[in-house]
Amino acid sequence: MLRRGGLVAFPTETVYGLGADASNPAAVGRIYAVKGRPKNHPVIVHVAEATAIKGWAADVPPDAWALAEAFWPGPLTLILPRADHVPDAVTGGAGTVGLRVPNQLLALELLEAFGGGIAAPSANRFGRVSPTTAAHVRADLGADVDLILDGGACAVGVESTIVDLSWGAPKVLRLGGLSVEALSDVLGHPVLVSAVAGGPPVLGAEAVPAPGTLPSHYAPAARVEVVAAEAVANRATALLGQGRRVGLLAPRPISGLPDGLDALPPAGRPQAYAKCLYQRLREADRRGLDVLLAVPPPATGIGAAVVDRLNRAASA
Ligand code: TXA
Ligand code: MG
Numbered sequence: 001m002l003r004r005g006g007l008v009a010f011p012t013e014t015v016y017g018l019g020a021d022a023s024n025p026a027a028v029g030r031i032y033a034v035k036g037r038p039k040n041h042p043v044i045v046h047v048a049e050a051t052a053i054k055g056w057a058a059d060v061p062p063d064a065w066a067l068a069e070a071f072w073p074g075p076l077t078l079i080l081p082r083a084d085h086v087p088d089a090v091t092g093g094a095g096t097v098g099l100r101v102p103n104q105l106l107a108l109e110l111l112e113a114f115g116g117g118i119a120a121p122s123a124n125r126f127g128r129v130s131p132t133t134a135a136h137v138r139a140d141l142g143a144d145v146d147l148i149l150d151g152g153a154c155a156v157g158v159e160s161t162i163v164d165l166s167w168g169a170p171k172v173l174r175l176g177g178l179s180v181e182a183l184s185d186v187l188g189h190p191v192l193v194s195a196v197a198g199g200p201p202v203l204g205a206e207a208v209p210a211p212g213t214l215p216s217h218y219a220p221a222a223r224v225e226v227v228a229a230e231a232v233a234n235r236a237t238a239l240l241g242q243g244r245r246v247g248l249l250a251p252r253p254i255s256g257l258p259d260g261l262d263a264l265p266p267a268g269r270p271q272a273y274a275k276c277l278y279q280r281l282r283e284a285d286r287r288g289l290d291v292l293l294a295v296p297p298p299a300t301g302i303g304a305a306v307v308d309r310l311n312r313a314a315s316a
Contacts, residue, residue: 025088072103095166274302
């Protein structure tokens with residue numbers, strides 16, 4: 001299917017991807033058409049192993065090899081200067097290319113069998129919640145995708161952490177499944193976090209343009225409000241008083257809440273919260289909620305990515 005220019009959705013450890021042959025501009029073009037995604041948003045090229053990035057990047061600095069060695073296969077995307085042959089459809093016309101080796105057996109088997117790079121954004125329509133099961137992909141993209149590989153629920157549940165190594169000091173462009181702390185440990189110094197990535201303190205200078213890290217991403221139809229656990233009861237009472245259908249997403253059960261508040265199953269500690277986050281946002285819509293009150297996890301480790309996604313969902 002990939003060799004014929006088709007679209008194949010496949011599981012990764014983060015979210016499901018909508019895959020196409022990365023060396024086939026027409027096939028990659030179909031990704032944009034199906035997602036309804038603006039042309040200047042580059043897509044990540046997935047490869048079977050770290051050495052394969054030499055075929056896609058013009059230059060691989062030592063820091064990139066160090067991170068690849070430490071974290072691949074895994075939820076990390078490296079932005080590197082592009083090789084000449086990389087289609088503009090993949091890079092969005094930029095001088096860089098995003099590369100990743102996913103940590104999911106079916107994905108790795110697919111990549112090995114295919115042999116080339118697979119360009120894949122998350123398998124959702126533009127701006128909507130990313131899919132973490134094959135059923136989510138089917139519900140969102142339907143017949144627009146030629147084939148969906150079902151690998152069960154994604155183990156990590158939020159997208160990969162994106163690190164720009166194309167110039168200057170390594171910089172995090174998107175918080176994700178790999179923590180900023182883990183990156184800093186391997187690099188041997190605090191890693192910069194771009195202002196657009198949100199989350200932890202911004203050590204870097206100006207915001208690097210990182211298309212796709214729009215504030216309004218990852219939103220369900222329900223309005224999301226990020227609230228502290230102590231504030232839930234008052235806010236819920238006010239909203240219920242206005243006749244709204246109000247739900248709650250929180251790490252732990254909260255006592256003393258008003259009748260009529262529709263509490264989703266607790267999201268748990270940060271790793272569990274990340275894994276169930278997108279499923280819970282979908283559940284909010286399935287229950288027909290007008291407003292979802294979301295109590296965030298602590299913003300450290302993978303919790304930083306969860307906080308980031310909740311904030312983006314809330315600003316939609
Ligand atoms: O976990 C993930 O990264 C998933 C799975 C399928 O691998 N993919 C994913 O793709 O989240 P997508 O397209 O939904 O988000 C990729 C992000 C976008 O914000 C895009 O702008 C950014 O990566 N990106 C890709 N290539 C880039 C580049 N050359 N420079 C800057 N940003 C880039
Ligand atoms: Mg996406």
